[in-house]
Amino acid sequence: MKIKNMAKMKEKRAKETVNAVHDDQFEGFLRKLGVYFDVVNGGKKCKFCGKIVSYYYISTVFAESDDIKFVCEKPECIAKFSEYLADKNND
Amino acid sequence: MINFNFYIGIPLVFIAGVVGGCSLLLYCIKHPEIVDKWLAMFTRFGKFIYKRWEYTYVKRDVQSVINGYIANLSKQVPNLLVKRVTLEWVDENITADQFIKNEMLVMRMHKSNNQNLNIVNATFTFVSHSLLVKAKSYIAKYQKNAIDLYVSYKILENKKVQLLQTYVQEILKEGLSHKKTNDFYGKFFDIDRAGIFFPVFLTEMTFLGEKVFGNKRNDQEIFDEVSNLVLFLYRYAHRKLHEELISEFDGQYCKFAIRIVGMSVKVHQEGEGIYIRNIQQIPDTTETIYIIGSVDNREFINNIVSKCLKTMQYDVYNMYEYQAVLKDIDNNDYRSMSCLTILRSRNVKYYHKI
Numbered sequence: 001m002k003i004k005n006m007a008k009m010k011e012k013r014a015k016e017t018v019n020a021v022h023d024d025q026f027e028g029f030l031r032k033l034g035v036y037f038d039v040v041n042g043g044k045k046c047k048f049c050g051k052i053v054s055y056y057y058i059s060t061v062f063a064e065s066d067d068i069k070f071v072c073e074k075p076e077c078i079a080k081f082s083e084y085l086a087d088k089n090n091d
Numbered sequence: 092m093i094n095f096n097f098y099i100g101i102p103l104v105f106i107a108g109v110v111g112g113c114s115l116l117l118y119c120i121k122h123p124e125i126v127d128k129w130l131a132m133f134t135r136f137g138k139f140i141y142k143r144w145e146y147t148y149v150k151r152d153v154q155s156v157i158n159g160y161i162a163n164l165s166k167q168v169p170n171l172l173v174k175r176v177t178l179e180w181v182d183e184n185i186t187a188d189q190f191i192k193n194e195m196l197v198m199r200m201h202k203s204n205n206q207n208l209n210i211v212n213a214t215f216t217f218v219s220h221s222l223l224v225k226a227k228s229y230i231a232k233y234q235k236n237a238i239d240l241y242v243s244y245k246i247l248e249n250k251k252v253q254l255l256q257t258y259v260q261e262i263l264k265e266g267l268s269h270k271k272t273n274d275f276y277g278k279f280f281d282i283d284r285a286g287i288f289f290p291v292f293l294t295e296m297t298f299l300g301e302k303v304f305g306n307k308r309n310d311q312e313i314f315d316e317v318s319n320l321v322l323f324l325y326r327y328a329h330r331k332l333h334e335e336l337i338s339e340f341d342g343q344y345c346k347f348a349i350r351i352v353g354m355s356v357k358v359h360q361e362g363e364g365i366y367i368r369n370i371q372q373i374p375d376t377t378e379t380i381y382i383i384g385s386v387d388n389r390e391f392i393n394n395i396v397s398k399c400l401k402t403m404q405y406d407v408y409n410m411y412e413y414q415a416v417l418k419d420i421d422n423n424d425y426r427s428m429s430c431l432t433i434l435r436s437r438n439v440k441y442y443h444k445i
Contacts, residue, residue, distance in 0.1 A: 015174055015175050015176070015177045016174040016175065016176050016177070016221065017177050017178075017179050018176055018177070018178055018179065018196075018198055018213075019178075019179050019180075019181045019195060019196060019197045019198065020150070020178045020179065020180060020181065020197060020198045020199070020200045021180065021181050021197050021198075021199055021200065022145075022146055022149060022180065022200050022202070023199070023200065023201050023202045024145075024202070025180075025181075025183060026199055028183060029181065029183070029185070029197070032183070032184065032185060032186060032187070033185070033186075033187045033190055034187050035187075058199055059198065059199055059212055060196065060197065060198050060199065060216075061196075061197045061199070062194075062195065062196040062197070063190055063191045063193070063194045063195050063196070064194075066191055067191070068187065068190065068191065073212070073261075074265075075215070075261060075262040075265045075266060076265060078212060078215055078216055078219070078262075079215070079219055079236065079239065079266075081216070082215075082216055082219030082220040082239075083219065083232075083235075085196075085220050
C-alpha cells in the first residue's frame with residue numbers, strides 16, 4: 001500500500017516541460033528554423049483552420065512528419081491542437 | 092559572575108535560525124508554486140532594471156497560476172495526477188534539423204505587457220492537454236470542451252479581473268457559441284455552486300478514465316452516461332436545505348451513491364444507527380459512496396464511517412471540506428460549510444468486455 005502511495009506521490013510531483021520562446025526571440029527563432037520569410041510573406045498556414053498564419057498571431061510552432069507546422073491564436077485552433085496532442089499521447 | 096544569557100542566547104538564536112531556515116527550505120520544496128509567485132512578484136518590478144528578468148517574470152507568472160491551481164485541485168481530486176508545468180526557454184541556436192528530429196513543440200510567449208494573453212493561452216492549452224487525458228478520450232467532444240472551458244474559467248476566476256476578461260473575450264465567448272457545450276457549461280456552474288463539481292464530478296471522470304474497454308467500445312453509450320451523470324448532479328445541486336435525497340447513480344461505468352447526513356434533529360434524536368443501516372444497505376456493486384454533511388457533524392460522520400467500514404468492503408478515498416450554496420425552503424441561497432467523505436470499493440470493475 002505504501003509503495004503504491006509513494007509511486008502516486010512521485011507521479012504527482014512529476015513535471016511536464018513545455019518549451020517556449022519569448023516574443024523578443026521569436027523572429028530569430030523562426031530565422032534559425034528557416035521559415036521566417038515564408039511566414040512574413042504569407043506562405044504558411046495554420047494546421048487546424050487552414051488559413052494563412054500571420055507572424056503576430058502564431059501561438060505554437062511544432063514539428064510533424066519532417067515539416068514545421070504552425071498553430072494560430074484562434075481558441076478553436078488551440079483547442080484542436082490540444083486534442084491533437086492528447087491523441088498523440090494516447091497512441 | 093558568568094553571563095548565562097550570553098552563553099545560552101547565541102546557540103538558541105543559531106538553532107532557531109537553522110530550524111527556521113530548514114523549515115522555509117522544506118516549504119519551498121513542497122510548494123514550488125509559491126516560489127514562482129514570489130519570483131514573479133519580484134521580477135515584475137525588477138524587469139525595468141534588468142532585462143533578463145522580463146523572461147523570468149513571464150515564465151514564473153505563468154507557472155505560478157497553473158501550478159498553484161494544480162496544487163489546490165490535487166486536494167479535491169486525489170487521483171487527478173496532473174503534472175506540474177515548467178516553461179523552458181528554447182535554445183536560441185536550434186536548427187530546423189534538430190527541431191524536426193526531436194519532434195519539438197514550442198509555445199510562443201508574448202511580452203509581459205501582454206501577459207494576460209500568455210496566461211490565458213497557457214492555461215487553456217494546459218487544461219485541454221493535461222487534464223483528464225484518459226477520460227477525455229472516451230467522452231464526447233462537446234463534453235470535453237465544456238470541461239476544459241469550465242476548469243480554465245475556475246483557474247482564472249480568482250486572479251485579476253483583466254485576466255478573466257481576456258479569457259472571456261479570447262476563448263470562452265467562442266467556446267460557448269456551441270449550444271451543447273453551453274448547456275453543459277451552465278450545468279457545471281450550478282453543480283459547482285453546490286460544491287460537488289470537482290470532488291464528485293471530476294472524481295467520477297478520473298474513475299471513468301481508469302476503466303479499460305475490451306473489443307470495440309460503444310462511444311454513444313459512454314456519451315449518454317456522462318450526460319446522465321451531469322443531469323443527476325445538476326438535480327442534486329438544486330436540492331433544498333434539509334432535503335434528504337437517497338440517490339444512487341447506477342450507470343454502466345459510473346456507479347456511485349450520495350448520502351446526506353443532515354438534519355440536526357435527526358442526528359441528535361435518532362443517532363448514528365439510522366445512517367449506518369442506510370449506508371450498509373447500499374448495493375455492493377456501488378463503486379463509490381459520497382457522504383456529505385455539515386462540518387459541525389464531522390465527528391458524527393467520522394463515527395458512522397468507521398462503523399460502516401468494519402462490515403463493508405470500502406476504503407476512505409478522500410475527505411474534503413468545502414463551501415456549498417444550497418437553497419432554503421423559500422428558494423433563497425443558503426451558504427453552508429460542508430464536509431465530504433468519499434468511500435471507494437475494493438471491488439471496482441476496471442475491465443469492461445463489451
